[in-house]
Amino acid sequence: MSRWFVRPSTLRRRGVMGLNRRNAQLIAPLNPRRYYPLVDDKLRTKELALEAGIAVPELYGVIATNHDIRHLPRLLARREDFVIKPAHGSGGNGILVVTGRMQNRFRRGSGRLMDLEALGHHVSNILSGMHSLGGQPDRAMIEYRVRFDPLFDPISYEGVPDIRTLVYKGYPIMAMVRLPTRDSDGKANLHQGAVGTGIDLSSGVTTRGVWHNRIVDQHPDTGHPITGLQIPGWERLLVLAARCFELTGMGYLGVDLVLDRDHGPLMLELNARPGLAVQLANDEGLEHRVRAIDALPPRKVPPETRAQQAMDRFHAAARPPA
Amino acid sequence: MKRLHLPLLILILSGIALGIFYHKAVNLGFPLLPAQQTDNWVVEARVSFEPTGGAVTARFFIPENPPGMALLEEHFISRGYGLTTTPTGPNREAVWTTRWPSGPQAVYYRATVYPLEQPRADQAPYPGPVAQPELEEPYRSAAEEVVQKVRERSADITSFATVLVRDMNHPADENMQLFVSATDSDREKVRTAIQLLAGARIPARMAHGIQLTDRGNDLQPETWLEVHNTRSWVAIDPDDGTVGYPDDFLVWWRGDTPPVRLDRARDAQVRFSVAHNYQNAVEVARQKADLLDSRMADFSLLELPVQTQNMYRVLLLVPLGAMIIVLLRNVVGLQTFGTFMPVLIALSFRETSLLGGIILFSLIVSLGLAIRFYLEKLKLLLVPRLASVVIVVILLMLALSILSHNLGIEHGLTVALFPMVILAMTIERMSIVWEEHGPADTLRQGIGSLAVAAVCYLVMINPYIDHLFFVFPELLLIVLALTLLLGRYTGYRLTELVRFRAFGGGER
CATH class of the missing domain: 3.30.1490 (Dna Ligase; domain 1)
Incomplete structure (x- = not known):
């Protein structure tokens, strides 16, 4: 029975957020409509990023x-x-x-x-x-076409793997690597068939993957393991993601970064309605992390501090060894 | 206060709705259930025309002693018109006159009729044998041949007419072929039949009437043949020679004349609409309301013209469909093409029946999708491509209708009732989803849309729900309240319980 669905009480205990709750609790109050053009228009986003000195593809x-x-x-x-x-x-x-x-x-x-x-x-x-x-x-x-870091060579199929970080009120709260597959036709979107791999925020090491809502430990096309990979320059990446908050003023933001082998981390685009599959990839719900940020004193802190606090706070959930 | 705002609003809305509902149902006695036996019909004719200047006279035939039917009451609705009714020949005529009309005009005739249990014995004086028409050769001898042949195979006047009409529908020899052609309308057929019957000195005339169907709008009058068998007039179906009018058929006027004749006006148009009569039960309630001096009944939908009433019967169910969509999308989590498209599809299912509708819809959409992929190859811009899809969809509907008509399948004809812009948009959206998200997503959303449409349809055709919302439109406030309530639902969607099932796996 439980192979097919999960009880709502289990989800609630794990702090998993549904689409309705995401819309009502995160997007509606934190992302004012008037800011949407900033992220929906990738040209505007790029201009803003360049002004703020955030690296983007040329x-x-x-x-x-x-x-x-x-x-x-x-x-x-x-x-x-x-x-x-x-x-x-x-x-x-x-x-x-x-x-x-x-x-x-x-x-x-x-x-x-x-x-x-x-x-x-x-x-x-x-x-x-x-x-x-x-x-x-x-x-x-x-x-500019991103030449992604050779780290991802064995675990992506065509397309460009990117790193999706959820930034809540300026704090990175969850992240995953999105790996294109044959199914996703080179695209990095999970609902199109890409693999999402959770990242331990404190270390930048990948945890487990999710593909078509199922748990996987290998890339479905190449067969290479996708767990335990260290993302290079992780702290810099988190800071970059945190800085995107100031760019738009949106309280719930999906930041898509790529690792270019020559130019380092580049910001590809921002998303005002990031999806929820990241919770599956990290084996943890968003609710607890959102609460943890809400519990912080409401002070203005620079992005560097916010990224550091996120690293201190959010360890990967302890899981029994596979 | 802010937190209480929505619950309060919901409470107030439901309170108002339930209050009015209770008052109408209990104090005024509006019926809660659709009447068990509604054999009364309200028939309405809307006569519209364009004055050309000067005093206008509009003459319109109205039913008199229609066979098998009884007229309960009649209303003439016209503003600023003088009205008289006069008998003219076999008919009765309403004559509207006005001196200073301005702009397009419309007058209404509304009658309540009910079918008689025992048909009246319509004794009509025999007008005597008619004079033989003066025909030229070769028609003259052909007519004599036809009459001769029919007479050999018939016993009396009625069977003579029946055999004649059957022969006319399947002309066997060249004599008959002189008079009829396959493209003849019923009206032309009846005209020819009257002429041929005159050859046998049988009095015959043309009759026009409408078939009473519930919620019929824009009904077309049908033409029938009547022959006099020396005792009374007998109706003959010009298509197959059957004797007698069908049930629920209201004869409106007789003779080979249009129903409306105008002086100093043009563009005469008549629209007939019919509805089952709910007024009996409701009439009592209204009289009660008058006694209690309640204004409530004055704001009833039943005061509106029948045509508008019929429209509102459908419109009032759309909010319900919208609420179901909210439920299925936000609580169940079904994916659909477009937000409210399924309601529109459901509305068209009302005309096509569910199974036929689903089959036709899938057929048209998949054929259209195939063509859309072909158009993709031609590298057209978006808007011209969408327009091409619309054109192709129309052609497909046409082809399907003709094909299924030739195969004798009735359902194929109803395909025209699908809103074709909706079909074209569906095809376009589907093809984009197909390209971007693959066939699996397309299929999922397509099935989702059809499932939602089917659920909406099943709720919308329920006669109890239909009746309740029509007699108690205030129930819409409850639908609004429920929708507002659903707007605050932030729990999991049913489909998310499946989507996030991996969270359950780690538990044991």
Whole structure:
């Protein structure tokens, strides 16, 4: 019986948050609607981050109208590889990764080739709002393709693995590595089939993985273990995540960071409605951690201190050895 | 105070609703259950026209002694019009006149009718044999042939007419083919039949009436043939020659004339609507309210024109559907395409029946999805692509209707009742979900939408719920209160208990 579902009382004891509670308790009071454009528009986010001195992938160009698509060859002339994405995209939709060129054609992350016309069509789809929230007209941004840290090579399938950190009132409270799989088509979203791996906040070591709401210890495509990995520069990463709070003023924020082998941690995007699968990956509910932060004295503290306090406070839940 | 705000609001809303409900149900005696035997009908005709300047006269046929039916009461609803009713030939006519009409005009005729248990013995004086029509060759000899052939196979006037109509529907020889063609409307058929019957000196006439169906809006009058068998007029179905009117058929007027004739006005339009009559039980309640000097009954939906009433019967159930959606999405956690799309699908299920509706809906959407993927290959922009999907959806509906009609499946015809913009949007949303999240998610959301629509439909067709919300619209306040209450539900969704099942595993 319990293989199929869990009792609500168990969930409540573990402090697991449901979507209704997340919406009512975290998003509605802490994320004022007027701040949403700051995170929904990735161009705005990027500008804000640059002003605050937070490292982001370099922006190569923006295409705002169908007319501008003819500038595409010029914009891409000197670029061997790049990423095209909608400024208002959600859930990794509409992101096109080009890893290299072959004469006039572009090689996509999946290995398939596509010509300039197809590229232009993709941009035009983005502009017409196909991938944006609510379908409103959008802009396409072309930016630096992240070369992720070799640490993740054996445990990701195409795509870019990223580190999702939940930041509550400026304090990192939970984090996971999101590893693309064959199922997720190179995307790092858990509901599309990516693997989420919990991270012990105090040490930056991965704990266990969750894939399609099931517990896994290996990457489903490569078979490599995904537990016990040390994320390099963990403290710096947490500080970076904590600093994003000041960027937007949102009290419940999902910060997506990537580890670039040349540029170190880069902030990819922010999310005003981060999902709840992170709880499964960490084998712990959010409720307790939220309470712990609420119990802190309401003083303004710098991001460095907040990251440090999070590291001190949130150890991975002790689990019986597998 | 802030914490008490919502509970107080909910309490007040429910209190008001229950108070009115109690007063109406107990003190005024409005019926709580739909009437067991509602064999009364309220029939309404709305006559609209456009004055062209000057005093307007509108003549409109109204029923008189319709066979098998009795007229209980009649109302003429028109503002600023003089009204007289006069008999004209076999009919009765309402004549509305006004001197200074401005803008489009509409007048109403409303009647309460009930079917007679024992049909009246309608003795009608025999008008005598009619004169033979003067026909030219080759029609003349063809008509004589036809009459001769029919006479050989019939016994009396009624069977003569029946055989004639059957022959007309399946013309066997070239004589008959001179008179009929497959595309003839009922009206043309009856016209021809009257002419041929005149060849046999049998008096015949055209009759028009409407089939009474509950909540029928925009009903089209049907044309019938009546022949006189020297004692009374007998009705003949022009499609298959059956004798006698069906049950619940109201004969409205006779003769080959349009129902409305206008002086100094144009664009005559008549819309017939019908509803089962709830007024009997409610009438008593209203009289009681008058005695008690209560204003409550004045604000009843039953005061509105029948057509509007029929519309509200449907509209009043939409809030209920919306509440069910809140329940299924926020408490159960089903995923659907769009928030309230399932309610709209459920509304169209009302016309198509549940199973047929689900099959048709899935069929159209999957065919549309296939075409949408093909259009994707053509690399069209979003809006033109959406427009193309709409066009293709219409074509698909058309093809399905024609195909199923030829196969003799009735359900296929009702496909036209699906709101096609909803279908097109569904297809577009589905294809995006398909591309971005894969077929599994698409299927899950699709099944979720259909399941929610089915639940909404099952609640909405329940006759008790239908009746309660129609007679006691104040119950909507309770629906509102419940929805507000659900708005504060922050517990787990049922589907989350499955989603987070891994938390249960570590316990033992």
